[in-house]
Amino acid sequence: MKVSGFMALLLLAGCASVREQAYQPHKSAEKKAFARVDRTIGPDAVRANYVALAETELAWAGIIKDVQYNETERTFQVAFEIEYHDFDWVDxxxxxxxxxxxxxxxIFTAGWYASKPTRISYLKLLAAPGDMIIxxxxxxxxxxxxxQLAATAIRPVKQGGFSFLEPIAESAEPPVVDEGVPEASGENHREQAIKTLESLEAL
Structure with a gap:
């Protein structure tokens, strides 16, 4: 999949929009992260050059497939399983x-913390399977x-707050996986989301 075809379609669809403006971060943590990240690097680039990009702060959007929670004394640890989708960063x-x-x-996964007194009931309403998330x-x-991303900020968007556009068909080369990164075997995506929770203590 190439971003160029998707972006071209968005330009055509934009003619029917009520108004358009550049994407605006929502809260303080997101505003700070938005100013730091490189929004031009997608998952395929990281798979191909993991070691070189491991210290690069990124911003990816997608649809939540699953969420796992773990409660500690002071925080809730949250592991998201997300299907990546291209996003044009336009309102x-x-x-x-x-x-x-x-x-x-x-699929990619993300580990994130929420400090107490946040309630788990609130977290489940904030971001649920089927919602968009940045x-x-x-x-x-x-x-x-x-x-797996170690999340510095997230922005969930509830169903009804976003839509999908079909990309213009283009040929695409298969992604190349960096062989220098050890690969696990025998894990499905849900197990990897749970493993994300276990690895949060190391962040």
Missing amino acids: HGGGQPFRLSAEGGG VYGKPFSMANGVI
């Missing part, structure tokens, strides 16, 4: 201001091509 206005490519770009963070590990 298109109207009832569904954010637009994602319909074609997914594979994750800011650095690559922490990669197993079977699934990248």
Whole structure:
């Protein structure tokens, strides 16, 4: 999948928008992360050059597939399983201001903390399977091509706040996985999300 076709389609669709403006971060933590990250690097680039990009703070968008929680004395640790989708970083206005490519770009996971007195009931309402989410963070590990981000900030978007656009068909070369990164075997995505929780203590 190439971003260029998706971006071209968004330019055409933008003509029907109520208003358009550059994407605006929502809260303080996201604003700080937004100013730091490189939004041009996607999962395929990290898979191909994991070692070189391991210290680069990134921002990826996608659809939440699963969420796992672990409670500690002072925090809730949250592990997201997310299907990556290209995002144009534009607020298109109207009832569904954010637009994602319909074609997914594979699964990634993200580990995130929420400090107490935040309640787990609130967290479950904040971000649930089927919602869009923007994750800011650095690559922490990669197993079977699934990248785990150590999240510095997140922005969930509830269903109804975004839409999908079909990308223009283009040929794409298969991603190259960096052979210098050890690969795990025998884990499905849900198990990797649980493993994300276990690795949060090392962040």
